[in-house]
Amino acid sequence: MVRGVIHIINPYDPGKFPEDISRRYGIPEAEVISLSSNENPFPPPDSVRKVYEQAYSKINLYPHPYYHDLKERISDYIGVDEELIAVGNGASELLKMMCEVNLEAFDPVTIPIPGYTLYAILAMLMDASIRFVEFPKYKIDGDEVVKNDGKLIFLCSPNNPTGNLVPEKEIRKILKETEGTVVVDEAYVEFSERSHLHLLKKYENLMLVRSFSKFFSLAGLRVGYAVGNSEIIEAIEKVRLPFNISYISAIVAKACLDSLDYFKSMRDKIIRERKRVERELSKFNDLEVYPSDSNFILVKINREENFETKFQESFERKGIILRNVTGLLGLEGIHFRITIGREDQNNKLLEVMEELFN
Known part of the structure; x- marks a missing residue:
């Protein structure tokens, strides 16, 4: 009934959303920190x-x-x-x-x-x-x-x-x-x-x-x-x-x-936070941090394959969503993409990283 190509196309995977974490772990949706979709953490003025x-x-x-x-x-x-x-x-x-x-x-x-x-x-x-x-x-x-x-x-x-x-x-x-x-x-x-x-x-x-x-x-x-x-x-x-x-x-x-002045100001905040988060993540020996010119950072985790699930669930249980891009064409090994959030959100991200790698 439908075109043949439809049967071989995988649907676009948008990653997880706050509603998903709330349902699974019972965390109030408003308390979930989404660092997954590269959204701007600051609303318009x-x-x-x-x-x-x-x-x-x-x-x-x-x-x-x-x-x-x-x-x-x-x-x-x-x-x-x-x-x-x-x-x-x-x-x-x-x-x-x-x-x-x-x-x-x-x-x-x-x-x-x-x-x-x-x-x-x-x-x-x-x-x-x-x-x-x-x-x-x-x-x-x-x-x-x-x-x-x-x-x-x-x-x-x-x-x-x-x-x-x-x-x-x-x-x-x-x-x-x-x-x-x-x-x-x-x-x-x-x-x-x-x-x-x-x-x-x-x-x-x-x-x-x-x-x-x-x-x-x-x-x-x-x-x-x-x-x-x-x-x-x-x-x-x-x-x-x-x-x-x-x-x-x-x-x-x-x-x-x-x-524009407002959005440029918010952009400057995001870039300052990105540089700070890059510096902090680079301190963990098991993480390879990709240089970024955007509002997100890609990291490679140099651990065994079964660490992928532990890493993702450790964040989700704390109400933090990261984007798992492991298996994406062109990427070898465990990779997660991290959206740069507000300072308080990024601090919580770094706290979980500290627990996992130190």
Whole structure:
């Protein structure tokens, strides 16, 4: 009854959520610390909350179907013409539409690993031929990517789950040598402040995808945007569902763009905490800490395989959720990704680490 490819696709694994820990261990949901989904631990400012509350009076109405106001504000923010911007229900929908408008059955798609697993799922749904190219610790070699050239090439900078940036020289090399479209996922870019927006003027085969979920603290409202080639942007506008972003989501996203100083201040707090947590974790001999330019840290645990369950459950019993990425393509050994939380949350994380390793 359903398409054959559906039977071989594994559903996307979002990890565990506070509700899951509350049910299993009887810990009140409000007391669970989620360091699993790379969410911003700081909510938007009061000015954004007021806009959210005022929007309630219009939830019975559809939003404007073309989101000109939101695109205009994004255009001001990134310095790119509105005509080169498409908006979506989170970055995930933009990635999905990127596959829908570019891929025919059996088209090759190049995915460096370890990386974000959703790229492969979305490409498989289009019956694409996937070429995984492994780069230890996601140290991208542009020449190797081009050898495995695809009609679509997915890159992530900073990369999820390793946290590191793709050097611009490697991206330039790929853009210059490939005939395909290079999609750079910049969902975490504001934590590094090293975007590739300036390359759009030179390379027509570059597309950037960004999110309001991380830097702008709107994971629960689902807003993302794509920037780049006008033909692809126009195609996305053709295939996206009507009213794909709610009125509340669109107007709150605009309000966030009017509060940049606040979000930059919260970003600076997160980066200071990330550096502190990196230093503290590096003191444990059994942990290998990956350098990060994002709001999370990847760690490898140099212990026997059966330690994975003990490690995860030790945190969950204390009401702390980490993201277990052990077994992800391109990662060898036990790996956990840790979102940087507030100082008090990070202190509790470090306390459990101390109990486990000392």
